[in-house]
Amino acid sequence: MKRSIIIRIFILSALVLTVVVALTQPSSEEQQAKRIPKIGYVKLSLLLDNYEGMKAMNVEYKKDYNAYMSQLQDLEKIIADMKAKKAPINDIRAKEQELAKKQKDYEKALQDKYQPILNKIVAQVDDIIKVYGKSKGYDYILKDASVLYADPMNDLTSDILRYANLKYGQKGE
Numbered sequence: 001m002k003r004s005i006i007i008r009i010f011i012l013s014a015l016v017l018t019v020v021v022a023l024t025q026p027s028s029e030e031q032q033a034k035r036i037p038k039i040g041y042v043k044l045s046l047l048l049d050n051y052e053g054m055k056a057m058n059v060e061y062k063k064d065y066n067a068y069m070s071q072l073q074d075l076e077k078i079i080a081d082m083k084a085k086k087a088p089i090n091d092i093r094a095k096e097q098e099l100a101k102k103q104k105d106y107e108k109a110l111q112d113k114y115q116p117i118l119n120k121i122v123a124q125v126d127d128i129i130k131v132y133g134k135s136k137g138y139d140y141i142l143k144d145a146s147v148l149y150a151d152p153m154n155d156l157t158s159d160i161l162r163y164a165n166l167k168y169g170q171k172g173e
Contacts, residue, residue, distance in 0.1 A: 037139035040156040042129060044143045047161050052168045053121050061114050068106040075099045128164045132156075 048054050079095045133141040141156060 038137055039140045039142070040133070040138055040154045041142040041144050041147050041150045042160055043155065043157045044125075044145065047157050047164070048122070048125060050161055050165075051121070051125060052165045053124060057114065057117050057121060061110070064110060064113070068110070072099065072103055072106070075102065125164060128167055129160055132160050132163050 075095065076099065079092060079099065082092050082095060129141055132138075138156075142150075144150070
């Protein structure tokens with residue numbers, strides 16, 4: 001009989017202790033409110049400049065740019081020859097207008113071709129930053145353009161660059 005009373009007291013004490021502990025524990029919302037957010041930042045221009053996807057696009061861009069520049073230089077030589085040979089001013093002006101039009105057309109062609117590619121790369125890098133942040137438990141990753149001051153210890157640029165280039169290499173692009 002004494003044992004059964006002791007067991008009942010023990011069970012009652014355990015139950016009371018459990019209720020007290022449960023009531024004194026902060027809720028998950030309170031715990032979340034007390035948690036310090038994990039924040040980092042990235043130097044986006046540095047990240048993009050060194051991202052292998054951007055480097056590959058720049059190689060192609062330079063090829064196209066140099067091809068266009070070669071054609072413009074050829075036209076400039078023709079104009080210089082016309083001036084040296086004292087060609088009629090109307091003919092020289094016509095060639096200069098042709099040069100200006102071709103220059104404008106080439107700039108537009110380059111922009112039309114490479115702006116969508118650039119937009120795609122920037123979107124890829126944004127997605128990579130989001131995946132990296134989530135996988136590393138960051139609450140916020142800021143772009144340095146909107147940050148007035150940041151401790152260099154919170155600079156994630158080199159880590160994200162390594163991660164981004166690894167992902168780029170895995171895609172085999």
